[in-house]
Amino acid sequence: MLYALFVIGPAGNGKTTLCSTLIEYLQNSKRSVHLVNLDPAADYFEHIEPSIDIKDLVTVDEVMQECNYGPNGGLLYCYELLFDNVDWLQEQIGGYSEDFLIVDCPGQIELYTHVPYMKQVIDLFQNKFNYRVCGAYCMESSFVVDPSKYFSGVLCAMSAMIQLEIPYINVMTKMDLMPKDSPMVDRFLDVDTSLLLETANRASHDKYRSLNETIVRLIDDYSMVKFVPLDRTDEESIERLMLEIDNALQVWDDEEPKEGKEFDQGEDYDNDD
Numbered sequence: 001m002l003y004a005l006f007v008i009g010p011a012g013n014g015k016t017t018l019c020s021t022l023i024e025y026l027q028n029s030k031r032s033v034h035l036v037n038l039d040p041a042a043d044y045f046e047h048i049e050p051s052i053d054i055k056d057l058v059t060v061d062e063v064m065q066e067c068n069y070g071p072n073g074g075l076l077y078c079y080e081l082l083f084d085n086v087d088w089l090q091e092q093i094g095g096y097s098e099d100f101l102i103v104d105c106p107g108q109i110e111l112y113t114h115v116p117y118m119k120q121v122i123d124l125f126q127n128k129f130n131y132r133v134c135g136a137y138c139m140e141s142s143f144v145v146d147p148s149k150y151f152s153g154v155l156c157a158m159s160a161m162i163q164l165e166i167p168y169i170n171v172m173t174k175m176d177l178m179p180k181d182s183p184m185v186d187r188f189l190d191v192d193t194s195l196l197l198e199t200a201n202r203a204s205h206d207k208y209r210s211l212n213e214t215i216v217r218l219i220d221d222y223s224m225v226k227f228v229p230l231d232r233t234d235e236e237s238i239e240r241l242m243l244e245i246d247n248a249l250q251v252w253d254d255e256e257p258k259e260g261k262e263f264d265q266g267e268d269y270d271n272d273d
């Protein structure tokens with residue numbers, strides 16, 4: 001079975017850092033893993049170079065210069081070019097067909113919410129390249145400082161979840177920047193929705209009460225209130241996140257039974273005598 005993790009979320013929320021943190025962790029655990037960069041505007045990669053890079057096909061800078069587009073139009077053009085060159089992507093991926101792929105995606109939120117391009121890329125991985133995929137949506141810890149920021153972050157995550165239709169983990173990144181004993185952290189990681197509503201009502205004008213109620217109900221209905229915290233300075237935190245990812249990808253279900261643990265149907269396990 002082939003596995004790919006798509007790391008998505010708004011610009012600056014720690015996607016690339018999450019990718020390199022996971023890759024370092026997996027390499028230390030002797031798992032074969034490769035970074036795929038699907039951001040044609042990515043500047044550079046500090047720790048780990050991508051094995052597959054859309055910038056080898058096209059960059060936003062080139063498109064902006066040659067076609068006189070702005071950065072957003074340039075990004076969309078790059079994705080259209082990628083869809084015209086699926087063979088190129090397939091050939092690149094073929095070189096790493098035994099390995100776990102971590103795909104770093106652009107930070108333009110419209111690619112996950114109302115423009116179908118990221119969905120089309122995921123469809124390619126699932127249906128043409130035969131990968132089992134899951135998404136990690138990054139929201140940085142500063143979003144827990146006030147309910148309106150939290151609402152907007154969670155609604156974007158939900159919108160991406162609905163659009164992409166893949167197994168999904170919400171990751172609260174940059175936890176090392178939060179004070180360890182902050183009550184806000186626990187309150188927003190696995191939220192008690194009545195408490196969330198109370199906090200939102202306290203922080204906003206009375207006229208928004210019914211809107212707050214509706215948003216909280218929506219969040220509750222979609223089970224969106226759970227975030228896996230990531231403190232990249234804490235090995236246990238990285239391990240917990242990786243476990244969630246493996247569960248979402250059902251990696252363990254596909255593993256060969258460990259030696260000595262398989263159940264031989266012909267064997268008599270009733271050793272009473």
Ligand SMILES: Nc1nc2c(ncn2[C@@H]2O[C@H](COP(=O)(O)OP(=O)(O)OP(=O)(O)O)[C@@H](O)[C@H]2O)c(=O)[nH]1
Pocket residue numbers: 009010011012013014015016017018106107108173174175176177230231232
């Ligand atoms: N302290 C801390 N800083 C982080 C963490 N993750 C990312 N950063 C910083 O946040 C900034 C943005 O991080 P990136 O990983 O580039 O974020 P991104 O989501 O890939 O950004 P785009 O590529 O612009 O979409 C950088 O300055 C990182 O050093 C983290 O876990 N802790």
